[in-house]
Every structure is written in structure tokens, then in C-alpha cells.
Amino acid sequence: MKDWYLLYCKRSEQERAVINLDRQGVECYYPQVTVEKIVRGKRVTAFEPLFPSYMFVYFDPESISYTTVRSTRGVADFIRQGARPQTVNPDLIYSLMINEDSEEQQSKLSDLPKPGETLKLTQGQFKGIEAIYQEPDGEKRSFMLINLLGKPVKVSVQNEDLVKK
Incomplete structure (x- = not known):
């Protein structure tokens, strides 16, 4: 019986893993x-x-063994619960598929400050320091340029720690 795992x-080998897993x-x-x-x-x-670095796969372990999937180029290992690979609820996968690139997701990214904007x-640890927004660093963090000891330093901070001046 097929399940999601x-x-x-x-690192950075999801595309390679997809190509090789599709062949199998x-x-x-x-x-x-x-x-x-x-x-x-x-x-x-x-x-x-x-x-x-994470990917969901759908297969029948009676047809294709866990070892075959785990040994595929680009794959490190299964996420496990004990000794067995952890199954994932199909409803979670389908909701991710439906919401992928939805307008709501895009609006979260567009709420970020523009590069060069001054923030506080x-x-x-940098509370109260003025910073210049550089770029996003994942979904919840951003790179900021702060002035430390007279030199600009690039740091990564939580997005909720920012307030526009």
C-alpha cells in the first residue's frame, strides 16, 4: 500500500533526488x-x-524498498520515528499542494521591507539599533546591515524584531 514519507x-540536491527517484x-x-x-x-x-533539504515521497514499500529509496543519489535518509520511516498524513500533502504559491503566501513575502529601507x-541582542534592510533570509528571518564599531556588519534577525522608522 502506498504512503507518503x-x-x-x-544540501541543494533535491532536484537530483527527484530525477533519480522518478526513474525508479x-x-x-x-x-x-x-x-x-x-x-x-x-x-x-x-x-x-x-x-x-526536505522532500515528500509517495511509494509502496512492498514494490520499492526503503533501502533503494534511501540509497538514491541526492537522498540522505528518511525522517524516522524509531526504526521505521515516518509516514505523513496525505491531507497535509494535499493542503500544501493546494496552497503552494497562493496569493496569501505571496503577500507574506511582499510585506517585507524594501532593500535599503532603514528600520529599528x-x-x-541588537535591540534599539538602527539597521538597513538587505534581503530575506528564509521565511522568518532577514539580513540587516548594522553599524558596529564604525563598520557595517551584515546580521540575520527575526522579521518580528523589526519596526519601520
């Missing part, structure tokens, strides 16, 4: 989100994994 992939007849899914970032000085729109940090 969660795999941990080697294993259905793969990893949710992606559209992000804007600066590449070589130009703003580009790119797709990035919502869960970097409200919490954490």
Missing part, C-alpha cells in the same frame, strides 16, 4: 515558493523550496 536530502517510479513532491532576490546586482524572481530592531 518524508526524506532528508543532501517514486512520486516526489517538495513545495516551492516564489521569491525575489538580487543576483549579480539584478532583481530576479526565483523558486526556492519551502522546506530546504525592537528585540534580541
Whole structure:
């Protein structure tokens, strides 16, 4: 009987794992989100994994063994509960598929400050320091440029720690 499982992939090798797993007849899914970032000085729109290094796979362990899937190039191992690979509720997978790149997800990313905008940090070790927004660092963090001892330093902070000046 087919089930969904969660795999941990080697760093930046999800695409390789998908190609190799597809050849073996294993259905793969990893949710992606559209992000804007600066590449070589130009703003580009790119797709990035919502869960970097993690992928959902759908297969029947009686047809394709766990060892075969785990030994595929790009795959590190299954996420396990004890000795057995952890199954994932199919409703979770289908809701991720439906909500992938939804307008709500895109609006979360567009709520971020614009690069170069001056902000004040409200919490954490840099509380009270003015910073210049640089770029997002994942879904909940951002890179900020702060002035420490007369030199600009790039730091990563929680998005909720920011307030616009």
C-alpha cells in the first residue's frame, strides 16, 4: 500500500533526488515558493523550496524498498520515528499542494521591507539599533546591515524584531 514519507536530502540536491527517484517510479513532491532576490546586482524572481533539504515521497514499500529509496543519489535518509520511516498524513500533502504559491503566501513575502529601507530592531541582542534592510533570509528571518564599531556588519534577525522608522 502506498504512503507518503518524508526524506532528508543532501544540501541543494533535491532536484537530483527527484530525477533519480522518478526513474525508479517514486512520486516526489517538495513545495516551492516564489521569491525575489538580487543576483549579480539584478532583481530576479526565483523558486526556492519551502522546506530546504526536505522532500515528500509517495511509494509502496512492498514494490520499492526503503533501502533503494534511501540509497538514491541526492537522498540522505528518511525522517524516522524509531526504526521505521515516518509516514505523513496525505491531507497535509494535499493542503500544501493546494496552497503552494497562493496569493496569501505571496503577500507574506511582499510585506517585507524594501532593500535599503532603514528600520529599528525592537528585540534580541541588537535591540534599539538602527539597521538597513538587505534581503530575506528564509521565511522568518532577514539580513540587516548594522553599524558596529564604525563598520557595517551584515546580521540575520527575526522579521518580528523589526519596526519601520
